Amino acid sequence: MSDTRSQLKQIAIEQIRRRTLHAASFRELGKVAGIKSSSVHYHFENRDALLLELVKDYEQDFFIRLEQRCHELSDPGQQLQQLAALFLLSQQSQYQCLCLAFAAAGDETNDQQRAAVEQFLQRLETWISAVLARAADHADSAPQLARVILSALEGALLLDRDQPQAPRLNAVSQWLTTLIRSHSDQQPETL
Template sequence: MNTPSPVRSQILDHAVTLIMLRGYNGFSYRDLSNLVGIKTASIHYYFPSKDDLVLEAVSSYSDEVLSSMNAIGDTLPADAKLSKYTKLFGKTLGDGDQICLCGMLAADIESLPDDIRQAVQAFFKANERWLTKVLMQGVEEGTLAINGKPENAARALFAAYQGSVLASRLFKTKARLEDVETTVKVVR
């Protein structure tokens, strides 16, 4: 089994953070070299191009987020699942200065190569599929209320989550994120 190089992992970790803070066009290998303490040529050894690095960052980030989503217990009621999902988005905000990596890249979509665009789209679709299942469960249980088809509601809800992290960053508050969850919960 190949163990990733600590330097490669540091480069990738810093790249993820920089993308979440600044987007695709907001960082360079020079920024990474300063953060990791290596020459830019060393970064090219691990990631020959910025596109290679960003694609790996999307893959790593997606794997982590989707794994966290899938770890939300199947036996929980839908409203509890949605609360846990909201907390995942809250973790993304960190200190309130970063947003979802794939949401940030979606804003840069016109400057992204096709393979990164497809990876970002796959992340969005995976979240929307998961939310569709949760919304359908919630309607059946009576814990969540939606208008229209669950697939459409899931897309709208995911868009609301993505927008809420932008607004939360802008206003330096997680309240915007928490507001999204309450829009689909049934009041008892």
């Protein structure tokens, strides 16, 4: 991938995550990159193709980071904490979830983009559900609870966007701590 193409994608991601989907127009991307908007067309067929590529890249990058954080963790509570930590890092950078920006854009997105966002959300719900299923207390309700957790994280990230202390995200993170007792708490005491 060319340096300019990579730079344009990075600018688009930052513009969307800091502002809205509207901020990723070819004119705006060219302006920020210091090139003509017609030059942006050289790198991407059209804006829809760029946006679809961004969602797919975001999903891949998100799960790479999540797996790196959870690679050596077997405790479901710790794994959920690492998920919450990713959301807190976004908030500290004043970023929203890229997929949340797409979801908020409504009719501005096309069917392929909406399907890619839904794929990301379902994949994350499946990951959360698998983590919850390993916790005996939540195995039966894991899929439904996974949706609640994802909704709480996404909503808190949006509501805390300009808050220096992230009160809602921190509340969700603390709730996740109490939701699943660590494996050591579940182990029977030995004499």
